[in-house]
Amino acid sequence: MHQENKTAKRTLVVETPSETRCLGKLLGEQLKGGEVILLAGSLGAGKTTMVQGIAAGLGIQEHVKSPSFVLERIYRGRLVLHHFDFYRLTQEDILESGLLYDIDDSAVVAIEWPERAGEALPDSTLKVNIGFHEECLDSRPVKSENKCRITLETSEARWVEVIETIWRHRNENG
Ligand SMILES: Nc1ncnc2c1ncn2[C@@H]1O[C@H](COP(=O)(O)OP(=O)(O)OP(=O)(O)O)[C@@H](O)[C@H]1O
Numbered sequence: 001m002h003q004e005n006k007t008a009k010r011t012l013v014v015e016t017p018s019e020t021r022c023l024g025k026l027l028g029e030q031l032k033g034g035e036v037i038l039l040a041g042s043l044g045a046g047k048t049t050m051v052q053g054i055a056a057g058l059g060i061q062e063h064v065k066s067p068s069f070v071l072e073r074i075y076r077g078r079l080v081l082h083h084f085d086f087y088r089l090t091q092e093d094i095l096e097s098g099l100l101y102d103i104d105d106s107a108v109v110a111i112e113w114p115e116r117a118g119e120a121l122p123d124s125t126l127k128v129n130i131g132f133h134e135e136c137l138d139s140r141p142v143k144s145e146n147k148c149r150i151t152l153e154t155s156e157a158r159w160v161e162v163i164e165t166i167w168r169h170r171n172e173n174g
């Protein structure tokens with residue numbers, strides 16, 4: 001039987017860091033283990049803030065800090081969370097270090113700066129892109145202080161339902 005390739009892409013605008021954490025929490029609550037989440041966006045866009053929410057959704061009590069210097073931090077909650085930051089690495093570094101090997105199938109992986117990893121990334125992922133939101137002031141685009149545009153995108157059936165659940169929740173709860 002021909003199976004249709006399902007894809008989903010939704011963009012949400014958030015106005016504060018705690019809204020970003022709430023969105024991450026909603027995502028974290030739906031994780032079952034084995035998921036890989038790629039968080040892209042420029043320096044300071046809010047990737048780690050989003051992972052703090054994901055961790056909360058996994059029942060992790062520990063404060064989630066940026067792993068940019070240590071490359072990886074591991075947290076234990078309802079599931080184990082591996083939090084990576086590849087900012088300082090190349091695809092070669094990532095392949096040679098084996099950082100992404102030997103991760104238990106039941107763990108969740110969140111990767112900041114996934115574009116550094118190129119071919120070293122797994123196939124089945126949720127892509128989260130965090131961008132600054134620009135507003136028009138006197139017909140000129142102005143970067144708004146705390147507003148971000150968060151895009152959730154996938155071509156994996158298992159993630160489509162998660163994205164649609166988040167989308168419905170946001171529309172119902174504002
Ligand atoms: N809507 C928002 N969502 C997330 N963070 C926000 C938002 N508005 C302001 N901020 C602030 O922006 C900063 C984002 O920092 P964060 O460490 O999450 O970014 P990052 O994308 O992980 O950066 P890096 O590329 O250095 O890892 C925090 O200080 C946070 O409080």
Ligand SMILES: [Mg+2]
Nearest residue numbers: 047048066112
């Ligand atoms: Mg970060």
